[in-house]
Amino acid sequence: MNEETKHWADVIAENVLARGKKHTVASGITPSGAIHIGNMREVVTADAVYRALRDKGADVRLIYIADTFDPLRKVYPFLPKVYENHVGKPLSEIPCPCGSHKSYAEHFLVPFIEALHSLGIKPDVYRADELYRQGRYVEAIKIALIKRDAIARIISEVAGRELEPDWNPFNPICNECGRLSTTKVTGFDIEKETIDYACACGSQGTVSMRGGGKLTWRVDWPARWPIFGTTVEPFGKDHATAGGSYDTGKRISKEIYDYDPPYPIVYEWIMLKGRGAMHSSTGLAISISEMLEIVPPEVLRYLIIRQKPEKHIEFDPGLALLNLVDEYDRVEGDRRAYQLSQTEASRPTDIPFRHMVTTVQIADEKGFDYLLTVLRRSGYEISDIEAIRQRADNARNWLLRYAPPSVKFRVQETLPPQVKSLTKEQKHALAIIADELEQGMTGQEIHENIYKVAQEAGLDGKKVFEAVYLALLGLKSGPRAGHFLASLDRDFVVRRFKEASE
RNA sequence: GGGCUGGUAGCUUAGUCAGGCAGAGCGUCGGACUCUUAAUCCGACGGCCGUGGGUUCGAAUCCCUCCCAGCCCGCCA
Structure with missing residues (x-):
């Protein structure tokens, strides 16, 4: 990359600024499982654009909406069998797998938000279940119910599929069984703000528009745009396909909610080198905390920010990781990407990661002070002890988990x-x-x-x-x-x- | 089947929107440094820009064909 090349985040910021000065960059993930570095791309991408906008003097805020009100789709491999009983219930209403969080959703959300903070990302966080309960969606729900036919027409036109005759944009939560995937709307009352339903479990009932259920995804998404004034939003390529949820959302936004859809940023998946796309359900994923054990948060940001969103990232935690860290440290790549990757806690160091990997193997057995001595002897600046400690921890963890044999060495006990x-x-x-x-x-x-x-x-x-x-x-x-x-x-x-x- | 995105040096890639000599980093190779190989510096090698056609004075860039990879068309970033 050269100096004349504008960073993608700046290009997007300029495009968006041409539309106005006040902006909301939105992001959101469903906390249905451990959130991995692939999911992270959404938020890091959003944050990069948020910073680029802020750098250009825009009045901008960054929000993160957790889809805590989505139903549990199935019993994922990492869940005990008893979760069969919870399939179809909102994530916010399902017990925590470890027992120490308020709900299933919180179990995955809390560590994720902590990870965001260590990456220097501080969005305003909203939980869908709270938004619904607070009544933030009431107007959107009423409009959706009234304009049901028009919405159904848009979806079938754009997505090219016929909807069931009893299709409804709202999914009530059954008062009896607690599921929202098994109910059908049978009527509603705009004045009382209630919705009637029948559930596959055999019961019938009435729920409130404030927390008694949620809009179906294809409607929920455009409905939330005007609620937050969203003007920019990254989303995975699954939503971006022709006839996909952005296509329908765009039209629903304009024709039903009379709102200009946000500037789309489509991003690609992060693949694990040679093994395919990351998925928490298949175990083929590196969690954010695992990642932060081997690299500083800035490097994780850099991994994502240096690449244009629409390119897939082939992530190699092996030898190539050394190059990534060293490239970051030497600012050899894209200066702007480096800048956008900084966190408040960033501690620049002049010690190449590669060298740290060697030093740790020489010196670690004799303790941290000795490590410092060895580093000083090699001519490195060692005044920032904390930074060195962090990097040494990273190197040690990397050696343990991902390093190829070629970089490992051990002093042999006996004559080789x-x-x-x-x-x-x-x-x-x-x-x-x-x-x-x-x-x-x-x-x-x-x-x-x-x-x-x-x-x-x-x-x-x-x-x-x-x-x-x-x-x-x-x-x-x-x-x-x-x-x-x-x-x-x-x-x-x-x-x-x-x-x-x- | 229909669609979306990507395919540029051994690897990671910039440039594609707006056509004008194809750039960078890593790796490799060579050299320098009387503190070295995993240290530093200098240099070189390396590309039918996925394929085939078309438009053009001129195409990595625009149009069409096909191939490859991943994804979407049922709410798995």
């Missing part, structure tokens, strides 16, 4: 069999180093002398390093030799090098 491949000259070089160490030369000094040793042994430097690593790690390469040697027990190294040189 690979030393058999050492040449006579290499053995000689190791003997010289062992000798120097024994006479008190530190690893640091060895480090400065390495080429002299090579010359003495009649080798080029490369071969000497190779010998050092083979003797200690059983590998052909490793962390910077001098400091590495200095970090190990001197007697141990001497013994090992002598052993290897025999």
Whole structure:
């Protein structure tokens, strides 16, 4: 990317500003399962546009609407069987899987909102069940009931399918069984603000327009636009398809609610490298908290913000993650994306993640203070202890869970069999180093002398390093030799090098 | 079946709206640095811009065909 390229968030902000100065950027996710980094794209995208608008002086706010009033669709694999009884009930009315939250919806929503805060995203949060109970939807519900036929016509025209003759934009919650997926509207009273229904469970009843049920998704979505004055909204490509819910929503918004639909931002899925799209139900997903264990929040933002929303993101938590973090740190990519990725808690560091991964493996066993020492010796700034601690934690977790074997190393307890491949000259070089160490030369000094040793042994430097690593790690390469040697027990190294040189 | 989005260097991609010499980062290779390979700096290699056609003086860009990937057409970002 070059400097002339405008960042997508700025392009959108400019387009949107041409329509007016006051804006609401909306986002929303159904908290039906653990919210993963794929879901995160919605909110991060919204936040990027929100910030771009704010930077351009717009009067803008960011909202997040949690669809807590949606029914539970099925018993997901991560749920116990007893949840069969709750299928069809609103998420806000189902018990919490762990027992410590107010409801099923809160169980997934609360950690998600916490994660948002750590990403520096602070939307005004609304819960659909509360909005309905507070009566925020009453006007929209009345209009939808009265204009039922017109809405049905729009949906069948745009979506190209016939609706059931008894289709209704409102789903009442059954007073008996608590489900909203099994009820049919049989009548309504605009004055009393009530709706009559019959339920598949055999009961009939009357509910209030304030919390007694909800609008069906295709109507709920456009209904909420005027309620919040939404002018910009990102949504997944599932909603964006021709005849999909944005298409119907657009017309319902204009023709039924007399409101200009928001500026659409269609975003693609985040795929797990080589495994397909993320889905919490299939277990093929990385949760936000898992992600934040291995990278700082700014990097998670950067992952999403550097890419245009309509491109899918191939996320590779393996070796490629190192590149992502280092690219972010060096601001090698898109400067504007970097800027938009900042959080208040951002702590820039000059220590490459790659280097931290190495350092942790050398120094961790001797404690955090030693890690700092090693870093300082390598010439890095260590005044921000907290930032270093965070990065070290990230590196450690990454090594544990996602690192490919090629970046891992361990000092071998016994002489690695690979030393058999050492040449006579290499053995000689190791003997010289062992000798120097024994006479008190530190690893640091060895480090400065390495080429002299090579010359003495009649080798080029490369071969000497190779010998050092083979003797200690059983590998052909490793962390910077001098400091590495200095970090190990001197007697141990001497013994090992002598052993290897025999 | 119908539709949406994407397909540009080994990898990640910018440029496509408004046609004007195809750019960057990573990786690779080579070199420099008398503190190195996972450190720094410099340089090079690397592209029928998915395919085939059309429009045009000129196409990655516009139009049509087909192929590939993912998704939607039942409320799974």
